[in-house]
Amino acid sequence: MSRHQVIIDTDPGVDDAAAILLAMASPEIDLLGISVVAGNVGLEASLVNACKLAALAGYCNLPVLAGASRPLIREPVLGKYAHVGRFADDLVPPTDLVPQPDSAIRFIAERAREAARRGGGITLCAIGPLTNIALALRLHPEVAPGIRQIVMMGGAFAALGHRTPWSEYNIHADPHAADVVWRSGVPLTLLPLDVTFQALFTEADFSAFEARDGVCGRAMAELLRAYDRSDEKRFGRPGGPVHDAMAVAWLLRPELFHGREAAVGVTTCGPTAGHSWADFHGVTGQSPNAHVIDAVDEAGYRRLVTERIAGLGATREAPEGREIVA
Amino acid sequence: MTATQIIIDCDPGIDDAIALLAAFVSPEFDILAITAVSGNQPVEQTVRNALQICELGGRADIPVYTGSHRPLVREAIRGQFHGNTGLGNTCLPAPIAEPEENGAVEYLVDRLGEARRTGELVTLCCLGPMTNLAMALCIDPKIADGIKRIVMMGGAYREPGNRTMTTEYNMLTDPHAAHVVFSSGIPIVALPLDATHQVILTPDHVKKFEAASGRISASVADLMAFWDRNQVERYGSRGGPLHDPLVIAWLLAPRLFKTKRARIFIEHESELCMGQTVADWYGSSGLAPNAEIVTQVDAAGVIDLFLDRFSRYNPDIAA
Numbered sequence: 001m002s003r004h005q006v007i008i009d010t011d012p013g014v015d016d017a018a019a020i021l022l023a024m025a026s027p028e029i030d031l032l033g034i035s036v037v038a039g040n041v042g043l044e045a046s047l048v049n050a051c052k053l054a055a056l057a058g059y060c061n062l063p064v065l066a067g068a069s070r071p072l073i074r075e076p077v078l079g080k081y082a083h084v085g086r087f088a089d090d091l092v093p094p095t096d097l098v099p100q101p102d103s104a105i106r107f108i109a110e111r112a113r114e115a116a117r118r119g120g121g122i123t124l125c126a127i128g129p130l131t132n133i134a135l136a137l138r139l140h141p142e143v144a145p146g147i148r149q150i151v152m153m154g155g156a157f158a159a160l161g162h163r164t165p166w167s168e169y170n171i172h173a174d175p176h177a178a179d180v181v182w183r184s185g186v187p188l189t190l191l192p193l194d195v196t197f198q199a200l201f202t203e204a205d206f207s208a209f210e211a212r213d214g215v216c217g218r219a220m221a222e223l224l225r226a227y228d229r230s231d232e233k234r235f236g237r238p239g240g241p242v243h244d245a246m247a248v249a250w251l252l253r254p255e256l257f258h259g260r261e262a263a264v265g266v267t268t269c270g271p272t273a274g275h276s277w278a279d280f281h282g283v284t285g286q287s288p289n290a291h292v293i294d295a296v297d298e299a300g301y302r303r304l305v306t307e308r309i310a311g312l313g314a315t316r317e318a319p320e321g322r323e324i325v326a
Numbered sequence: 327m328t329a330t331q332i333i334i335d336c337d338p339g340i341d342d343a344i345a346l347l348a349a350f351v352s353p354e355f356d357i358l359a360i361t362a363v364s365g366n367q368p369v370e371q372t373v374r375n376a377l378q379i380c381e382l383g384g385r386a387d388i389p390v391y392t393g394s395h396r397p398l399v400r401e402a403i404r405g406q407f408h409g410n411t412g413l414g415n416t417c418l419p420a421p422i423a424e425p426e427e428n429g430a431v432e433y434l435v436d437r438l439g440e441a442r443r444t445g446e447l448v449t450l451c452c453l454g455p456m457t458n459l460a461m462a463l464c465i466d467p468k469i470a471d472g473i474k475r476i477v478m479m480g481g482a483y484r485e486p487g488n489r490t491m492t493t494e495y496n497m498l499t500d501p502h503a504a505h506v507v508f509s510s511g512i513p514i515v516a517l518p519l520d521a522t523h524q525v526i527l528t529p530d531h532v533k534k535f536e537a538a539s540g541r542i543s544a545s546v547a548d549l550m551a552f553w554d555r556n557q558v559e560r561y562g563s564r565g566g567p568l569h570d571p572l573v574i575a576w577l578l579a580p581r582l583f584k585t586k587r588a589r590i591f592i593e594h595e596s597e598l599c600m601g602q603t604v605a606d607w608y609g610s611s612g613l614a615p616n617a618e619i620v621t622q623v624d625a626a627g628v629i630d631l632f633l634d635r636f637s638r639y640n641p642d643i644a645a
Contacts, residue, residue, distance in 0.1 A: 068464050072398065073502050073594065105465050106432060135464055138457075139431055141395045176399050176502065268399070269595035 011039025011128030018245035025312035033063035035104035040079035055095035067104030067132035071174035112146030121148025127244035134177035155276035156193035172274030200239025208306035214314025261288035329356040337365025337454030350383040361430035363393040366405030367412035377421035393430030397500035414552025434462035441472030452478035460503035481603030498601035514617040521620040528565035540640025584622035587615040
């Protein structure tokens with residue numbers, strides 16, 4: 001099996017951390033680099049967090065690069081968990097690792113153009129605002145043909161919003177960039193709130209991260225405990241979603257998910273800027289431009305995430321009676 | 327006097343070509359590069375045109391970079407008065423030189439970053455949609471500190487638009503890019519239609535340029551003849567407005583221009599008024615001015631200035 005050549009475009013972020021560690025723990029993925037964008041937290045804190053995660057997982061030569069420090073057009077909006085800031089040193093240890101001097105946008109564009117020249121394509125795992133990817137697509141016409149697919153955590157359709165009543169954060173933070181990327185013609189798979197709300201992580205999962213006493217699993221459990229995402233009123237049961245990891249999980253195990261083809265779009269201006277819509281019933285007559293995931297095998301997803309991250313850098317065997325997800 | 331370091335960002339375009347030819351023979355400038363952008367023509371064509379004009383003007387030494395292939399957010403629209411190639415009916419040999427390997431946006435990021443570090447600031451002449459500069463500012467906002475000022479052609483204030491009722495072509499093509507640039511805090515000199523419609527290049531002027539321009543006179547005459555709008559009720563005479571060359575004229579002879587400081591806003595949300603430039607002449611917004619807007623031009627002075635410059639292509643006069 002050929003491995004996915006992946007760049008993770010991210011604004012870490014606690015659930016971004018889960019996505020990054022899941023990718024690092026997965027042999028199906030050849031991680032080319034981490035391109036960082038301002039989003040959940042500011043660019044500087046996001047970069048520190050990305051470096052901390054790379055060091056924690058032993059990926060000391062992985063390119064970590066700074067991208068856009070603000071959205072294309074609109075004023076910056078931070079995430080609901082902006083107070084996370086830099087991951088505290090007692091949760092994720094400090095590191096000397098620093099970002100590469102090059103720009104993340106140029107990195108994405110160059111990797112894509114190289115891939116296009118070889119007749120291949122890279123996969124972009126987009127788990128923050130799409131500013132970097134929109135700029136990379138505009139930089140050279142040959143960038144789009146070198147992107148095999150974009151797998152994005154973002155948007156909200158039937159689930160409605162969370163950052164505002166009508167918008168999911170990654171779209172809300174840079175609707176113009178989302179508009180550019182969604183209309184680019186690059187194959188797009190979306191993991192909207194509709195599906196990320198279906199898998200809730202509780203203390204049982206946090207303990208599962210720690211089952212093999214690995215540094216990555218321990219840090220992940222501590223981060224999720226420190227920044228509680230549960231909302232029993234909204235979800236009707238205990239536990240909180242780990243949004244971003246689902247984009248990586250879909251790449252690893254698409255059979256855990258169900259999705260539909262749809263035309264999707266973004267409102268870029270007016271009072272409901274950041275609203276995302278999907279035409280599931282062919283009302284607009286527009287051709288589908290996205291594969292929109294609408295259901296997940298919750299237990300399978302939680303197990304994939306916890307077991308892979310628990311095993312990352314761990315020396316202790318998996319507990320009796322539980323197999324490592326292959 | 328040390329020469330002003332300039333980068334010319336443009337989408338040639340007939341009036342861009344006239345601006346470039348005037349700049350080439352002006353020792354007041356050290357032209358670092360030409361960065362071409364999608365605008366009047368697709369970027370492949372504006373790059374080709376820039377290379378051809380450099381070779382026509384004997385300035386193949388100036389590097390030409392390929393810029394963004396389409397506007398930041400909106401679909402591309404093309405110029406209406408530049409003919410099929412962007413250079414009217416002018417017949418020029420295929421360019422010998424190639425554009426630089428690196429892209430224009432990367433070049434702007436690198437070169438303006440260098441200017442910021444050395445403190446030798448660069449002046450940007452923006453003759454087309456502002457996509458390249460906006461992208462460079464998105465990639466590295468710190469490069470704003472490497473720019474001495476932007477002298478741009480675009481917008482329409484008291485004058486109506488030339489592409490829609492409200493909007494000038496460069497602003498309509500990429501209003502989002504203009505919004506990014508006008509929000510950047512970089513000092514800006516704006517040459518809107520209000521200014522450029524004061525300088526009409528009439529058929530009589532064209533004859534004078536043809537007589538003056540020495541070895542490039544045939545090409546100059548072809549370029550300028552094609553520029554005649556033949557719309558007397560709008561412009562007051564035959565001929566076409568000398569849009570982009572006014573950027574070069576302002577840098578060479580600011581005494582020929584009157585300006586007024588104002589805050590400029592770019593409409594980028596309303597389809598009806600998309601790209602409209604709105605100036606806060608009287609401080610209604612409470613925000614500080616971000617530009618000097620040219621309100622009056624000494625048209626005869628500008629024509630004389632350019633006639634003098636174009637005569638430098640005549641070896642008899644130059645010698």
